[in-house]
Amino acid sequence: MPFNQTFDVVVLGGGNAALCAAIVAASRDARVVVLEGAPRFYRGGNTRHTRNLRCSHDGRASTMSGPYAHQEFLDDLYRVTDGQTDKALAELTVARSRELIGFMGEQGVLFQPPLGGTLSLGKTNAFFLGGGRGMLNTLYRRAESLGVTCLYDAPVLALDIQNGFFVSATIRYEGREQKVRGKALVAAAGGFEANIEWLKKYWGAAADNFLIRGTPYNRGDVLRMLLDAGVAPVGDPTQCHAVAIDARAPKFDGGIATRLDSVVFGIMVNRDAQRFYDEGEDTWPKRYAIWGRLVAQQPGQIGYSIIDAKSIRMFMPSIFPAISAPTVGELAGKLSLDPTALEATVAEFNAAVKPGTFDHTVLDDCRTEGLTIEKTHWARKLDTPPYYAYPLRPGITFTYLGVRVNEESRMLLAGGKPSGNMFAAGEIMAGNVLGKGYLAGIGMTIGAVFGRLAGEGAAKHARN
Numbered sequence: 001m002p003f004n005q006t007f008d009v010v011v012l013g014g015g016n017a018a019l020c021a022a023i024v025a026a027s028r029d030a031r032v033v034v035l036e037g038a039p040r041f042y043r044g045g046n047t048r049h050t051r052n053l054r055c056s057h058d059g060r061a062s063t064m065s066g067p068y069a070h071q072e073f074l075d076d077l078y079r080v081t082d083g084q085t086d087k088a089l090a091e092l093t094v095a096r097s098r099e100l101i102g103f104m105g106e107q108g109v110l111f112q113p114p115l116g117g118t119l120s121l122g123k124t125n126a127f128f129l130g131g132g133r134g135m136l137n138t139l140y141r142r143a144e145s146l147g148v149t150c151l152y153d154a155p156v157l158a159l160d161i162q163n164g165f166f167v168s169a170t171i172r173y174e175g176r177e178q179k180v181r182g183k184a185l186v187a188a189a190g191g192f193e194a195n196i197e198w199l200k201k202y203w204g205a206a207a208d209n210f211l212i213r214g215t216p217y218n219r220g221d222v223l224r225m226l227l228d229a230g231v232a233p234v235g236d237p238t239q240c241h242a243v244a245i246d247a248r249a250p251k252f253d254g255g256i257a258t259r260l261d262s263v264v265f266g267i268m269v270n271r272d273a274q275r276f277y278d279e280g281e282d283t284w285p286k287r288y289a290i291w292g293r294l295v296a297q298q299p300g301q302i303g304y305s306i307i308d309a310k311s312i313r314m315f316m317p318s319i320f321p322a323i324s325a326p327t328v329g330e331l332a333g334k335l336s337l338d339p340t341a342l343e344a345t346v347a348e349f350n351a352a353v354k355p356g357t358f359d360h361t362v363l364d365d366c367r368t369e370g371l372t373i374e375k376t377h378w379a380r381k382l383d384t385p386p387y388y389a390y391p392l393r394p395g396i397t398f399t400y401l402g403v404r405v406n407e408e409s410r411m412l413l414a415g416g417k418p419s420g421n422m423f424a425a426g427e428i429m430a431g432n433v434l435g436k437g438y439l440a441g442i443g444m445t446i447g448a449v450f451g452r453l454a455g456e457g458a459a460k461h462a463r464n
Helices: 016-027 045-049 070-081 087-097 100-107 131-145 196-209 221-228 284-296 328-334 339-352 442-463
Strands: 006-012 032-035 052-054 125-127 149-151 156-162 165-173 176-187 240-246 267-269 303-308 323-325 387-399 410-412 418-424
Touching: 006 016, 006 165, 006 442, 016 032, 016 131, 016 176, 016 442, 032 176, 045 131, 045 442, 052 442, 070 087, 070 284, 087 442, 100 131, 100 442, 131 149, 156 221, 165 418, 176 221, 176 442, 196 284, 196 387, 240 284, 267 339, 284 303, 284 387, 323 328, 328 339, 328 387, 418 442
Parallel strands: 006 032, 006 176, 032 149, 176 418
Antiparallel strands: 052 125, 156 165, 165 176, 240 387, 267 303, 303 387, 323 387, 410 418
């Protein structure tokens, strides 16, 4: 058993960021242990449900069309965050993203050919062959081949941190409390999205209606311990990656199969059958992650995506079938909405649609004119039966409250002093880069970039 030794690097968490850190540290001859709080089957947190990562490139990457220039990526990030980002760390994320395809390939990770279709991600994102689970399994095999010790069902109960310096972690393992000592710490244990009581602190009773897209094990225990030990916080606790997902999804672990990409093709209404936001504001990968928050702000934390027969095959469907009816009024009845109200909303929308050339791959000229809330692109009349609807609830992926880090991925203590031997990577520090908003695939980018930095820094500290 590993409890009678002092490791060079103790990694808390078992997803993309944790494994990138472990692999880099072990490649530098560090003795590394990965402590995953979940059982082996559920290892990896949200990484299990990912499909891709976003990276800049010069157009020669076989996994993407392109190019996706450094400045374009950076501009996209600034746009979705409204500038609420640490610009030095944002620049670092984008700059180091260029290395990720090569790094992942060196570990044995395989990628698909460039993706086409309505997601508009072909030039910006590389998709894993076998999805996130396939990528994750490959990284575990690589880590284990380098001698990394991986423990599952090993939740952290306490951290011994003295004056900003990590000494040991107490875990529960095989029914007993065990102490794991290390020369350096990498915290990569995710956010607190599965901790409903913590979410309610900021969202109130509405959080009871939230669905958790990933594992029930991301409860934020490590994050809370670090903050209580004097690590500086970063990020707005009410901000999160929150997608509108099928309301019929399970409470936990529904993953990507419950996400819906139908919003841009029709209208979104609340339980009063009223529209509440511009469905065509921007391309879906730059806006899909705002819809969870928008739905969370509606009565009952529920919304409904309404489309007609023209659009039903234009997006990846949910694992649950669409609700359909031959008329708008009958559709409203199936959704328990007021038929008169929904008919009026659809009629008003249809009357406001201006002629244009519909093209779902670009910001087209199909728009409305004269509505309180305009639809600025991809506006087409809902006039072709049958009519379809999906009920949507907020699906929380990860929270943005985290620990503050510097450009070495080293944690900063209250007052700004760097920790002596504590590093962080992944969702637990993503709020440094994501003050708000989201870009498809950037969570994996942040995890891999700062995981590599953390592993390098932790191994270097251990050697010294």
